[in-house]
Amino acid sequence: MSIVSIIRRKERNRAAIDFTLDYHAHILPGCDHGSDSLETSQKQIAMAKAAGIKTICATPHFYPNRDTTHSFLLRRQLSYEKLSPYLVKSDPQILLGAEVLICDAIENMDELYSLCLEGTNELLIEMPFYKWPSSIWATIYHLNDREDIRPVIAHAERYPAENIELLIREGISLQLNVDCLLKPFKRKRYFSWIENGYVAYLGSDIHTTGANYQDWIKCKNAVNAFCSR
Ligand SMILES: [Fe+2]
Numbered sequence: 001m002s003i004v005s006i007i008r009r010k011e012r013n014r015a016a017i018d019f020t021l022d023y024h025a026h027i028l029p030g031c032d033h034g035s036d037s038l039e040t041s042q043k044q045i046a047m048a049k050a051a052g053i054k055t056i057c058a059t060p061h062f063y064p065n066r067d068t069t070h071s072f073l074l075r076r077q078l079s080y081e082k083l084s085p086y087l088v089k090s091d092p093q094i095l096l097g098a099e100v101l102i103c104d105a106i107e108n109m110d111e112l113y114s115l116c117l118e119g120t121n122e123l124l125i126e127m128p129f130y131k132w133p134s135s136i137w138a139t140i141y142h143l144n145d146r147e148d149i150r151p152v153i154a155h156a157e158r159y160p161a162e163n164i165e166l167l168i169r170e171g172i173s174l175q176l177n178v179d180c181l182l183k184p185f186k187r188k189r190y191f192s193w194i195e196n197g198y199v200a201y202l203g204s205d206i207h208t209t210g211a212n213y214q215d216w217i218k219c220k221n222a223v224n225a226f227c228s229r
Contacts (some may be wrong), residue, residue: 017194017202019220020054022092023126023175024099024154024203031079032060034207041083041210048092051216055093057117057203059124059154062098069111072098095119099154101126104135107142113149124175126154131162144172155180155205157190168193173200179212181219191226 025048026034029041048056056074058080062072076096087094097117102125104111116123125143128136143151156174164174176199181187193199202219204212 002108004134017199017223018218019199019202020052022048022053022056022175022204023152023201024059024205025056026058026060026205027056027094028058028060028076028079031076031080034060036208038082038086040209042086044206045087045091047209047213048204048206049090051213053213054214055095057095057097059097059099059117059125060084062115063102064101064103064106066108069109069114073114097124098148099124099126102128102136102139104139106139106148118150120150122150122152124154125151127159127163131160140167140172144170152200155203156193156199157186161189168198174198175201175203177205177212178202178219179215181222183214187222191223193229194223
């Protein structure tokens with residue numbers, strides 16, 4: 001199933017989460033600090049496959065203060081070409097994207113659209129981990145006003161909930177890292193975001209060979225139990 005048809009299906013069922021899709025992962029060898037080698041990437045993909053994932057969105061970090069879109073896209077392509085000969089038919093499909101760190105006025109950056117997830121107009125945005133200044137608020141709202149780009153907030157659970165709820169009011173979609181759904185005190189809020197259709201995607205955000213995929217099935221069961229209660 002293509003990412004486009006997954007998105008269309010989600011539009012029909014706003015609260016549905018597709019657990020065969022990992023929307024946020026750092027699995028391209030040498031492209032960023034997510035995988036230091038082909039072997040690491042192969043282990044990551046094997047773990048994803050074991051967790052029932054059919055599609056992985058490879059989203060290396062894009063830092064606008066360190067990279068140009070041209071150099072990033074070239075590095076990502078070379079990294080993917082290193083990996084692709086070793087992929088077999090039963091492996092998850094890999095789609096190329098980016099995790100773009102927001103900076104002031106990024107909505108005006110040349111070729112920003114080229115950082116959207118392959119086959120979509122969705123741009124995975126990493127917000128800052130310090131108090132968001134007014135310029136960052138302006139930037140995310142301007143980005144949301146662009147007709148050709150749909151921002152998706154990466155690991156939305158990491159930011160102050162009051163900030164995220166302001167973005168929700170603007171219709172901005174969220175991506176959650178799957179492990180947040182196992183956190184006993186905070187997960188009720190995340191479940192309600194899912195139930196209300198604010199969470200478009202879940203991601204592993206895997207770096208190296210961490211435990212991200214081990215909890216994938218536990219999270220699937222927890223979300224299904226919550227949404228069907
Ligand atoms: Fe990430």
